Amino acid sequence: MNIHTYEKVWLVAAMVLIVGFIATITYGAVGPGIAMIDDEGGDINPDEINDDERFAEPGVEHVGGNEYEVAVVAQAWSYTPSQIEVPANSEVTFYVTSRDVTHSFSVVGTNVNTMVIPGQVSEMTVKFDEPGEYGILCNEYCGEYHHTMEGKLNVVPEDEFDMTELSVEADDEVESGNETTITANVENGMQEDLETTVSLEIGDETREEAVTVPGDGSEEVAFTVDSADLGEGDHDWTVTVDDYEESGTLSVVTPDGNESADGGDGDA
Ligand code: CUA
Numbered sequence: 351m352n353i354h355t356y357e358k359v360w361l362v363a364a365m366v367l368i369v370g371f372i373a374t375i376t377y378g379a380v381g382p383g384i385a386m387i388d389d390e391g392g393d394i395n396p397d398e399i400n401d402d403e404r405f406a407e408p409g410v411e412h413v414g415g416n417e418y419e420v421a422v423v424a425q426a427w428s429y430t431p432s433q434i435e436v437p438a439n440s441e442v443t444f445y446v447t448s449r450d451v452t453h454s455f456s457v458v459g460t461n462v463n464t465m466v467i468p469g470q471v472s473e474m475t476v477k478f479d480e481p482g483e484y485g486i487l488c489n490e491y492c493g494e495y496h497h498t499m500e501g502k503l504n505v506v507p508e509d510e511f512d513m514t515e516l517s518v519e520a521d522d523e524v525e526s527g528n529e530t531t532i533t534a535n536v537e538n539g540m541q542e543d544l545e546t547t548v549s550l551e552i553g554d555e556t557r558e559e560a561v562t563v564p565g566d567g568s569e570e571v572a573f574t575v576d577s578a579d580l581g582e583g584d585h586d587w588t589v590t591v592d593d594y595e596e597s598g599t600l601s602v603v604t605p606d607g608n609e610s611a612d613g614g615d616g617d618a
Pocket of ligand 1: 425426427452453454488489490491492493496497499
């Protein structure tokens, strides 16, 4: 059989095109790691979101190594939390559900884009290699203020990320001659132990205490403050842990003789 030269050229060109089209479709489907959101995330009763273990306190959770889980609740017209921070070089699994109507959770500039349907949990895992800032927005029309429904995802450099939280309990007032306690509570959201130093500055004194906060736990450091060392008046204090600090004022007051006498009478 004799095939004309041009016929052969067109046959080869058509074959190359067909193979090329199949290759691009295959690459698009499996190459960049794009996955459809399915029902893997499971069901949830939208009226019982506040009782759900994952969504009662939505936010970022460290699950070990470089893996994190982020629970997000969408509602008209906001996300909770609206600001999300994760470290670079992490693998983040998002769980998103809605309290009311259908929204979406779209992280602009990434392939994270899912409908958020009441009763369903959308689950998706993404790798963030580089630090960056991404907007989160809703692209399912959800009512009057749909256009204001937005959030932010910050991927910060690894050495700038931590999950430490500091809270301090202290009295406002102590009677001169008495002691009081300033208690710092350090929470460690990472799975690994955190070795750090808690410091208290009060008056012209700085006190430091080294602590090891267990992974996914917390540790209390109590500083006993003697009013006799401070003298009467207001004294500013600052408790510091890593980049976190909390401050307040402690007043050392004269014991009120009359008041305690009245109290005595009342008791008797
Ligand atoms: Cu939520 Cu649009």
